[in-house]
Amino acid sequence: MIGAAHAETFLHEHVPLTRQMQVRVTGCDPEGVLLAAPLAPNINHVGTVFAGSASALAMLAGWTLIHARLAEWPFETTLVIRRARIDYDHPIDGDYEAWCPSPAADQWDRFGADLRAGRGRLELAVEVRREGRRMARFNGVYVALRNEEGDQPCPD
Amino acid sequence: MIGAAHAETFLHEHVPLTRQMQVRVTGCDPEGVLLAAPLAPNINHVGTVFAGSASALAMLAGWTLIHARLAEWPFETTLVIRRARIDYDHPIDGDYEAWCPSPAADQWDRFGADLRAGRGRLELAVEVRREGRRMARFNGVYVALRNEEGDQPCPD
Numbered sequence: 001m002i003g004a005a006h007a008e009t010f011l012h013e014h015v016p017l018t019r020q021m022q023v024r025v026t027g028c029d030p031e032g033v034l035l036a037a038p039l040a041p042n043i044n045h046v047g048t049v050f051a052g053s054a055s056a057l058a059m060l061a062g063w064t065l066i067h068a069r070l071a072e073w074p075f076e077t078t079l080v081i082r083r084a085r086i087d088y089d090h091p092i093d094g095d096y097e098a099w100c101p102s103p104a105a106d107q108w109d110r111f112g113a114d115l116r117a118g119r120g121r122l123e124l125a126v127e128v129r130r131e132g133r134r135m136a137r138f139n140g141v142y143v144a145l146r147n148e149e150g151d152q153p154c155p156d
Numbered sequence: 157m158i159g160a161a162h163a164e165t166f167l168h169e170h171v172p173l174t175r176q177m178q179v180r181v182t183g184c185d186p187e188g189v190l191l192a193a194p195l196a197p198n199i200n201h202v203g204t205v206f207a208g209s210a211s212a213l214a215m216l217a218g219w220t221l222i223h224a225r226l227a228e229w230p231f232e233t234t235l236v237i238r239r240a241r242i243d244y245d246h247p248i249d250g251d252y253e254a255w256c257p258s259p260a261a262d263q264w265d266r267f268g269a270d271l272r273a274g275r276g277r278l279e280l281a282v283e284v285r286r287e288g289r290r291m292a293r294f295n296g297v298y299v300a301l302r303n304e305e306g307d308q309p310c311p312d
Contacts, residue, residue, distance in 0.1 A: 017197065042173060052216065
């Protein structure tokens with residue numbers, strides 16, 4: 001799978017809001033993906049992290065985990081999120097992180113088999129953290145589609 | 157309730173990411189709240205709206221509807237989102253909007269009575285739209301807390 005620096009460059013180049021949010025990819029390996037963002041560009045009216053920024057970082061952590069794996073695959077895919085849910089347990093009063101652990105091997109295997117046949121679906125759980133403490137729980141359903149040959153969803 | 161211009165100024169001043177997203181408040185009246193944002197600052201790797209930006213605009217539409225109402229109230233409150241869910245039905249390939257219709261009068265009444273007693277809870281449905289077509293469905297649970305006298309959650 002691609003590493004943290006490569007994944008961060010991809011996000012900053014292709015999703016410009018991640019630059020505004022100052023998203024950093026601080027971990028990207030078979031264990032999972034860890035993203036980080038500072039409070040300042042993501043602050044809200046009460047001095048804590050804007051709920052939309054917390055949700056976006058979690059969503060990106062899940063997306064990056066699958067994207068990093070798919071980069072190894074011998075065919076082109078398009079990866080999107082189909083559904084998301086987030087529970088905000090505590091206000092986040094500083095810099096924050098989103099941790100998406102890799103799912104079990106059998107889930108990857110099923111996802112891979114389905115994707116080879118045209119369409120894979122993977123549900124991922126992400127924790128939003130502040131100094132190691134869980135502040136919000138995110139759950140996302142991601143869908144990857146195998147592109148037809150010659151189909152170029154990402155023209156740049 | 158406060159109007160669209162006032163609500164937009166509030167968002168841009170207190171939630172800086174809304175400036176980066178170029179969020180505009182294009183409707184804010186007793187019928188509901190309509191927010192708009194262009195594709196360019198919210199674009200993703202396949203040239204459509206980043207899922208995090210779609211979710212954030214919907215979240216802000218619901219938040220703004222309650223905030224605009226609470227501005228009339230004779231005491232200070234803190235309004236947060238507790239839970240959110242979004243279903244992405246179609247990729248959004250251009251400028252987009254989030255429409256949050258006002259809930260029924262009896263829901264406002266119950267929310268108001270509970271908030272006067274200390275804590276009100278309101279669930280809102282928001283549609284994310286592209287040229288009038290529904291592209292995503294958002295549901296948010298918002299909680300307003302009545303601040304104790306002298307408590308200033310918003311020090312600026």
